């Protein structure tokens with residue numbers, strides 16, 4: 428078994444869809460969507476991700492702005508920058524790259540973003556929308572995860588999906604999106620007893636815990652779909668996921684690699700969300 432899902436190719440297809448949409452919007456509204464990305468400090472991983480986001484925006488033809496703010500910026504000063512973007516009619520999407528320096532309260536920052544410009548879907552209004560089944564912005568990584576799963580064209584009804592990790596930005600929203608596809612969903616985490624047995628019962632296994640190679644082949648049901656959200660940097664600077672790819676790949680029917688799996692899809696879905704915010708702000 429073991430078929431490797433090409434997240435790069437899938438993200439390319441999504442970005443091409445967005446590119447065509449940007450042209451259409453320019454013709455229809457006389458303006459292109461504009462994404463503002465704020466990065467605070469110099470976290471090297473964040474710098475890579477933000478660079479990839481700005482490059483993707485350029486590829487699709489949409490406008491983007493990168494605001495690089497110093498690590499010691501005060502919380503109030505950051506909130507003021509966000510409010511200015513909220514009030515700027517030419518800005519459609521606002522993204523504040525996480526994590527933020529420890530002296531800044533992330534919750535306050537997320538709450539300050541106008542919900543209609545919240546391309547990350549982290550604002551409480553969008554979170555409520557997701558859980559209540561209303562129209563809303565769905566967080567980019569979870570949206571990418573289910574886009575990958577949807578691309579396989581399988582019916583999840585009656586299937587057992589296990590999500591390892593319970594964060595607000597990945598685990599919890601992924602679980603809701605799988606529930607929407609009629610899977611029976613279990614959320615496992617650091618306190619779960621016998622994680623191996625729980626994972627082995629999964630037809631669809633999504634791992635988002637941030638622990639390098641936590642899930643090994645012996646924890647996977649033969650034929651399962653395995654989606655690896657983790658991005659861990661080894662001492663050698665090489666990237667690896669939360670799944671031990673070498674032992675998992677022969678057991679799984681489908682598996683995402685790291686890099687080249689969920690990461691590129693996160694960025695592609697951000698482009699989609701920027702279009703959705705643009706459209707939500709029209710009329």
Ligand code: L34
Nearest residue numbers: 475476479523524525526547567686687688690691693
């Ligand atoms: N606000 N903060 C906010 N929104 C987000 O959606 C994110 N996330 C996570 C971190 N903080 C955030 C991202 O953008 C993770 N993340 C992200 C984005 C892109 C990539 C990975 C994580 C990515 O491009 N990954 C490439 C490898 C990049 C590399 O060389 O390091 C890949 O192929 O997986």
